[in-house]
Amino acid sequence: MRDAIRLGLAEAATVGALPAAAGELGGAVEVERPGNPEHGDLATNLALRLARPLRMAPPQIGAALAAGLNALADRDPAFPILRAAVAGPGFVNLVVRDAALERRTMAALERPADWGRTPAGPSPRHVNVEFVSANPTGPLTVGNARGAFVGDLLARVLEAGGQRVTREYYFNDSGTQVRNLGASVLAIRHHQPLPEDGYHGDYVADLAGALPGDLAGVAGLSDAGREEREWAVGRWASERIRAGIEASLAVLGVHFDAWTTEGSLHAEGWVEQAIERLRAGGHLYDQDGALWFRSTALGDDKDRVLIRANGQPTYFAADVGYLVQKFSRGFDHLIFVWGADHHGTVARVRNAAAAMGYDKAAVEMILTGWVRFVRDGVEISMSKRAGTFITLDELLGDLGADAARWYFASRGANVNMDVDIELARRQSSENPVYYVQYAHARIASILRKAADSGLTRARSVSGLLAGPEEGRLARVVVRFPEVVEDAATAQETHAITTYATELATAFHAFYRDARVVDPAEPERSAGRLALVEAARITLANALGLLGISAPESM
């Protein structure tokens, strides 16, 4: 459609209605759907956009563009636009030819698996999306959940947009918190008091119960032996928790392609390599016995320590090593899904990437907004260490994965929100996701009914869309690929949920006005069955893109 408008612009330039330069300016054609149906199927504000560069009044440009489009429509019966007209301050309203709608509807029916997906192209961008990355010292909480939803939805929408995605989970398997966890498990196992800053949750007791005897040892070890044992138990517990996290995420439909540990970045020399790169570029200096990165030279508020005076690398050093590790794996673009509290680290990591010679624009952080869980208007404070938290498993048990996914998919990643647990439980049945799923189930039911009546789907929808009810539904169905493409560009999913709701509404209205299964009218039924199947495929793909099921009945 955008191409068609560019052709119209070129046509106007060719016949001299617009300056010759106009033909070159169609790059950023914007097509939108008018709020008012009387304005046609589509509208473009191109004439308003071109007013400045062309130094002409928008209505004048619009009239020329409309004339160009109409000339093409008259000349070429296959031109997707039937007619164009300028209106208001310079909008060009477009009516789409039925044949063009029918072609796109057929595309959904002929290749349902591809419908809505942007073709990948010969060398798709390969994106690394790192998310969740909670350290395995306790089960995933609802606090971690935001990142899980946002990251997975982002990965899915990028894939649908034709990009290659690797989902990655980063965690620390060697920090003092691991030893602390081990000490906590051992303390409970041996009925001793928990260490200061120990972990208190029920899951720690569960781990203590499950701890194999040879690891548990005997109580009252000497201090030297105790430390070693705490580390060993910590590593055991940590891996067990990590596996539990993996299982929780699997229930959500979230799977990772790579699990990377902070320890491996040091052990495999990535941190060292990063430091050498920075040193070679003159970005490092020694002060007070520590090794610093001159981040201020690139606009940060302060310089950052990479190696402490005691010789230990900082967490930031691992981040920098991780950049080298990821880029050396061949990714074109790195996305980090972080909680909003990490915004202070964005600048330094991106600066380090630039200092090492990578493209700063290829390192992107998406900061998720805060989710405050409240009960009766009072925030529920959560602490993993104190053992007071709501787990992701509990949330899913209450809401179900589909409702939870929809909830997060329909909101921007960076907005803060309050979730009232009780309200969410009560309202889960009001979740719009069921409205959309219901439309899908209703169509599935119709298709079953049709099969029982011996009716079959038409092989072509040619001529079908002349019916006003059919036309209205088809006009929504055919928008799907552009909705997906735009969502992938924006890296947001709420356009998908909004669209899916609109399509469900359009179908429900169609259902009211047009009987599909009618043995007395087999031919008309066949055509409508094809259209309704196209709508079903679209609903299923929209839901599938969000990781939500499309039930045949409910």
Next chain:
RNA sequence: GCGCCCGUAGCUCAGUGGAUAGAGCGUCAGGUUGCGGACCUGAAGGUCGUGGGUUCGAGUCCCGCCGGGCGCGCCA
């Protein structure tokens, strides 16, 4: 104090500088002797936090202020 994010209908949220600011939920009033009533039709409800500025045009961009959140470690 400095920096970043947020402020849109009663609630939860959409809204690439463009036409009359939208949706769901909630509220109110209606609708089915037909393929699934988890549905449909309609109504009420808005100083887009606030004051300036840029622009032919601002919820959107810029500046100030108010309110909320988060950061500002040789922690992770």
